[in-house]
Amino acid sequence: MKRRRFLHRIGSILAVLGVTEAEWLTLGNRYYQALAQPSPRKLALLIGINQYPHIPALSGCLTDVELQRELLIHRFGFQGSDILTLTEEQASREFIEAAFLDHLSKQAKPSDVVVFHFSGYGSRAKLETSPDTIQNALVPANGSNKSQDEKIVNYILEETLLLLLRSLPTNQVTAVLDTSYYAPSTVLGLKIRALQESEAKLAAEELDLLKQLKTQKLPSTPIVLAATSESKQSAREGLFSGFSAGLFTYALTQYLWEFTPASTIQVAFSYVENSLSKLGSKQQPGDLENLSPKRRALNSPPSLVGKGAGGLGFASSFPDSIIGAEGVVSAIEEDGKTVHLWLAGLPPQVLLYYGVNSRFSLATTEQLVLRSRTGLTAKAQISKIDSTTPPQVGQLVQEAVRVLPRNINLTIALDTGLERIERVDATSAFAGFSHVSTVVAGEKPADYIFAKLQEIPSRYGLFSLGGELIPNTSGEVGEAVKLTVQRLAPKLSTLLAAKLWRLTENQGSSRLALKATLEIISDISPRVVMQRETIRTFKTETSIKKSAPTPIVPIGSRMQYRVENHSDRPVYLILLGLNNNHTAIAFYSWETPQEPNTADTKPLLKEVVIAPGETLTLPQTNAASEWVISGPAFFYEQQLIVSTAPFSETLAAFKAANYSTAEQGPIGLLLNSLDVAQDLLQDLHNASALKTEMNVTAADSYIFDVNSWASFSFSFQVI
Structure with a gap:
């Protein structure tokens, strides 16, 4: 100026x-x-x-x-x-x-x-x-x-x-x-x-x-x-x-x-x-x-x-009558059939993949069908053209149906500090994975960064977008780019699996009445670490106010989840996550074999189901099934997912892995995390009763109905 x-x-x-x-x-x-x-x-x-x-x-x-x-x-x-x-x-x-x-x-x-x-x-x-x-x-x-x-x-x-x-x-x-x-x-x-x-x-x-x-x-x-x-x-x-x-x-x-x-x-x-x-x-x-x-x-x-x-x-001055929303009607086109939406209420990791034909409901119970999206703005059409209550600018919209593409990749940004030949080699090496794509850092959205270690420039590693080295992803001193990338194969599958189950998060929009509490078990009484609930199904939020800003869990703590089913239907539960080594983990419900002395030591798994009005504690509080937090000091992340339909395909994927009886702990390593994550999304898709009514090709998209699933995210720091 x-x-x-x-x-x-x-x-x-x-x-x-x-x-x-x-x-x-x-x-x-x-x-x-x-x-x-x-x-x-x-x-x-x-x-x-x-x-x-x-x-x-x-x-x-x-x-x-x-x-x-x-x-x-x-x-x-x-x-x-x-x-x-x-x-x-x-x-x-x-x-x-x-x-x-x-x-x-x-x-x-x-x-x-x-x-x-x-x-x-x-x-x-x-x-x-x-x-x-x-x-x-x-x-x-x-x-x-x-x-x-x-x-x-x-x-x-x-x-x-x-x-x-x-x-x-x-x-x-x-x-x-x-x-x-x-x-x-x-x-x-x-x-x-x-x-x-x-x-x-x-x-x-x-x-x-x-x-x-x-x-x-x-x-x-x-x-x-x-x-x-x-x-x-x-x-x-x-x-x-x-x-x-x-x-x-x-x-x-x-x-x-x-x-x-x-x-x-x-x-x-x-x-x-x-x-x-x-x-x-x-x-x-x-x-x-x-x-x-x-x-x-x-x-x-x-x-x-x-x-x-x-x-x-x-x-x-927040209106008591408004519980929450994923967006708002920002404009209405002249034909009255097309509306513009502002979608800043969707979880950031979900917005990137939010697909055409997703649906939002208005207070009038009318639904809007997503037709296109650019950034935080979108265009939608009224599902019933003859509606007698047309949308109004300023009306809040709530998620009803989430449509996600099936072909979701893990995106790796190549740091601009890499030499040209290093970027060429890295691009070629990552291209060898069917589920991984690369971009230049800073040009397009990415999930992780491939870069040199600052303290040892002759080593390469995988970093978070915040510049933190992902555990067990750094190569040896002087190792070629391609070798480092090739050795990342198992970790890349794990990180993509975590990306997929994060896309299920819907605590804000789910219509299943559920409450989940993460607790540290003590000799006196359990101490609440974090608490989550589907807020649009409860009239009050007294329990949701028990979370600390930075949940801290000491090494050696005995942990448990307490899950309450306040809905009128039985629900099925899956717990997946990344431990403090950034390794995939899952909760297993082991079923005792009918013939304990059989030579077949392959463990049996069963569905975890919670009846209406019931509370389930997992793992069960006994010495044989304790969940104890081990080192190192790092962040823990878990996704607790509940559905109205059994996780049949997910359980089949669990069973396909070659677990031994020694691995029959309550929270154990997840050997085939990507297969499990993909089957999990398929199970949630199968639970949706709306997929036959929607003009969506099931081969290209997943369809999730907010009435049929709930997904809570729990993250805490181990010290």
Whole structure:
């Protein structure tokens, strides 16, 4: 933006405030006076910056703003006119702070709801007044003034922002910061939203503003949700199907679409962190009131964040009658038969494969049939053309039928740090697997990254999208690319199997009334680690509020699942997962052979069924069938899947593997994970009563009816 235009624009904003630039910096009490409103207002200031001068561009910050805007309007009842967005060059330090004062401080009153969102780079800066103090800071669009004075940066200190938030005359203030402040020297995988620590000085205006804010009365106790909770974690953004977005923003908004907001932030973070893990990032979100000591040491004083703010502030106005949704009707074409949908409520890992002919239901019980999808938007048609209750813009839609393709591959991104000949060899080697495809890292969505080990460049390995080495995937020193890839064959099948069973997740949309609890067994009473339930089948969510943000399980713990069937039908259960070695595991229900002394030692398996109204504990609590967590310290992931029909083909796949009697443990290794996962999807397809009514070729697609299956995801950290 040219300087003349900039001065004109900032002058216009200050004119609206009715002050000169000098008066603006004094922050008099008049800025806290609220405008008279007939009813409480809901105000939001959303900021997203992809393009920075002199700095590598980000990709997902504008999508973050769109995700937040659609969420606030369609789920929380915000008026579009009360949401101010600043993007790209508009989001300068001066504009952001002026907009905060004009749009939020000047208008808010004690009963109002206020949301502030920032997506962009973060960094760390030293204060001139205290050279030994390093503070976190947000980087506005004009954060780096290289064209003027390279020694001056236009950062907004995190401390300044927290003081601005506290200056608002309402306690219903929520800020979402999808940024981070630690930038490692080398980055593998997803882009990070952090710049190297700056040696430059902060702009004098920023320091003056901070000084003035410290003299003001600060009545508010805001909730500040951060994308990371550890000082050396980085906020990452992902590349999805047709769009990029901040992983934290996407996971948080998706949770708020599908679920009624929990009573505590910690419960929300339990789900968000689970979603982040599936997206390949181990970043752990947090609220600034409950940071780790290391992270807090790099923040402003703890007193800047209000105590006792346990819930999501903007969730206080959530309509009680709305339980959850996967999307909303965003537009209707002139013919009245075709509607446009915004589908930010679908689980991110599912959206990529969400197929044509999937169905959504409206509150009127009418159904919409998906005809095409691009990124987060889709077109659908009313299933009954003669419907007397046509859809309306703003109507929420809930998943009814999920259609997924059968030809799903594992996608490996080849790191750009590989030499050309290394990429050629890797492409050729991966092409030898029928279920694996390759892309160039950063160009298309992927599941994992093939790259060199940073500490030993002569070794290759498979990494998560967050840059974490997958256990047991690194080659030997000096080993050729092709040899390393060929030895990955078993691991690739396991990772694809996990990808397939993750696509069944539907806790938000399932219509089977089920509840599952993961517990640590103790001599006194079981301790709840995580709890999941199909939220659209229960009138209350008291049990769902028992999850910790980062479930921790010590090595040596005795574990069990408690599964409650609240439906009116018997249900069948399968438990699959990846253990802390990233090896496939499954729960087995062993049946004692009729002739114990027979020479045939092949174990017998049986279906796990739960009668209506009954509760099943698995494994059964006795010494012979205990499930004990062993090392190493890493993440554990399990998918608990329930169906109204038997898992006949899945059980047949189990039986086809050559298990010995020594492997008859309750939670054991899954030898043929890909076969089991494919047969699992087929069983869920067979359980759907709708497949004969739909114009879908069964040979090309799986069809899942939300009335016939439920799938819960459990992830925890072993220490």
